[in-house]
Amino acid sequence: MNAVTDHLGDIFAGVLTTLELTVLGFVGALVLGIVLAVCRVSPVAPLRVVGSVYVEFFRNIPLLALLILFVFGLPDIGLTYSLFVCAAASLALSGAAFVCESMRSGINSIAFGQAEAARSIGLTFVQSLRFVILPQALRAMVQPIVNTFIGIALGSSLASAVGVAELTYQTQYLNLKYAAAVTFLVAGAIYLLIAFAGAMAGGWLERRVAIRR
């Protein structure tokens, strides 16, 4: 237990880094995911291709491979960024593919007749998205996007494999140094907390955007 109480500072710093990675990765994924989703439905064919190739590629690439390529590969072509930036960028790039897919399937889950109805009463493209499609689609998007958030939070642990001092890294370091397995329980509890907090926020958001029929 001493290993934990004596090194609360290390653990706290680890939690902070994990949270920073998660938030940065998630925000990046959200922004890039929205841009990609717009690309995928745009009338410009090359952008649609870029969108679908991106999603197909980054959804299927193991996060660890991406991390290693960023951290150890980029310096070989003369691009050096800090470990933290590389990790956050990898999380954002792979998360964006999942966000994009959630948005697309959310929009596709809306009954076809809704879009037809919106158009037939004379709403423009933007209006029918704004007042008919998105309010309904958002509801279907919340859960998968929350899952992406949790996925990014858990995925940020992989950054420890390339040497970013986040929660998992601190845990195994303290465990190696002080032979204190209890650090694993503490770290596990913290991850649970992060995931549950995400799920709770998601539930709240889902109720907010819910439509009472």
Add this chain to the structure above:
Amino acid sequence: MSAATVLFDAPGPRGRRRIALASAAAVLVIVAVIVLVVVQFGRHGQLAGDRWSPFVHTGYLRFLAGGVRGTLIATGVGALLSFPLGVLAALGRLSHNRLVSRLATAYVEVFRSLPLLLLIYAFLLALPRYGLNLPVFWKLVVPLVMVNVAVLAEVVRAGVNAVDRGQSEAGWSIGLTYGQTMRHVVLPQALRIVIPALITGLVSLLKDTTLGYVVSYPELMKTATNLTAFTHLLIQTYLIITVLYVLVNVLLSQLAHHLERRMRTAPRGGGQAAEQLEHETHAATTTAVR
């Protein structure tokens, strides 16, 4: 056909011109990005022939093929263990027995929220001190299964809930017990519904085996690291294995899409159809596992 396709009118001549212009601009930007990447690679000598030619050498290829084998074995064993256990956990969660259902729920919720890497470190670094020292392969596969059981349980539960309630009511009304109804009526249909999702689960299982890197189990990622230590061709090796991973996963995802499409057009109901349905479920799950 999706909602997106009716949202705007067919473009007129001016609209078409604009789209053509935007397309040209987009192509230009894409080409520029590709050229930039190639130039960046070239400037640092990463495109030199002798940095790529080793990979047509059979020795290197055989080495990487060993890694692919390791990955496939870990994925296969992981899937073989976690699919049935996932179904079991889902049934546990749906069980009418309060205790069983609580336990299963707790398991699923906890293990869905733990990072796999943390579990692997626990098996690698902490548990051996308490006398639990598994062979390297199982240090990767056991945590992998523990996490994936939780994920798959949720998938299967969603499938069971998606089966029309009338089906289980019909089962009970002809005198089947809860267990019989589950086994002969609900589960076969539920599994069929979730097959695409299960294959997607297989993709994530395969991606998770890259953590063999941490426990030094010789799957593709670890093999690549070993190769890199020897050749120092880091970027080339990792680009090649990344493409390999993406290829295998894209193939699996395509299979999932294909099954999903076929399912949508498949007939529903009827005695013969039900038999056909169960047969197909069986065939598809075995394909997925293999």
